[in-house]
Amino acid sequence: QVQLQESGPGLVKPSETLSLTCTVSGGSINSGRYYWTWVRQSAVKGLEWIGRIYTSGNTNYNPSFKSRVTISIDTSRSQFSLKVTSMTAADTAVYYCARCPAAEVGCDYIDYWGQGTLVTVSS
Amino acid sequence: DIVMTQSPLSLPVTPGEPASISCRSSQTLLVAHGYNYLDWYLQKPGQSPQLLIYLGSHRASGVPDRFSGTGSGTDFTLKISRVEAEDVGTYYCMQTKETPFTFGPGTKVDIK
Secondary structure, eight states: OOEEEEESOSEEOTTSOEEEEEEEESSOTTSSSEEEEEEEEETTTEEEEEEEEETTSOEEEOGGGTTOEEEEEEGGGTEEEEEEOSOOGGGOEEEEEEEEEBOSSSBOOOOEEOOOEEEEEOO | OOOEEEEOSEEEEOTTSOEEEEEEESSOOBOTTSOBOEEEEEEOTTSOEEEEEETTTEEOTTOOTTEEEEEETTEEEEEESSOOGGGOEEEEEEEOSSSSOEEOOOEEEEEO
16 A cells, blocks of 8 residues: 655744655655655645656646745655745645656546645744 | 636535535646546545546546546536435545646535
């Protein structure tokens, strides 16, 4: 059974950078068959797709984040990571890592989600 | 971005009765080969979302057959033939036709 587990700080100060890691177990992160994805959920904006990375390192980001986001992958550790710079209170949310099976073009659905980690932005 | 809307936003249900949720997209989710790039998820209280339906009408592995997805283009419906108590939670539609993927606002289903 595939499991995804987010880790990182629960509290970030305004203007700082958030760094989260997702550890994948029970399946290979390097199989070349998945897009590894980040989604967040806040009371104000609901569910929001942040971006994804393919095993090759190819990434797609949500333009609404205005280049604040970077997603990377470390296949040797079965991990992928999210960095969000210039955090503000509006970035307070539960952050989920997730798996999206690769299709002919891109991916069509998210089949596994992590349990989510709450990140609060406050001084 | 493709904007997703849902109705109703709140749905009280009676166990054993049918229920349906509507989802609409601002652009067609139907592509040339006939697939609709629309998924349905259920987020039970305190849990992560879980996949119910993908590509408009395909039930995910392990999902009970009382759940079905219909629709095409810009109008979609999730139907529960007979609601059970375990079906409470918030239902979301999500489009995967183009990035950024976008979600509907959610429909909260609870027992009357």
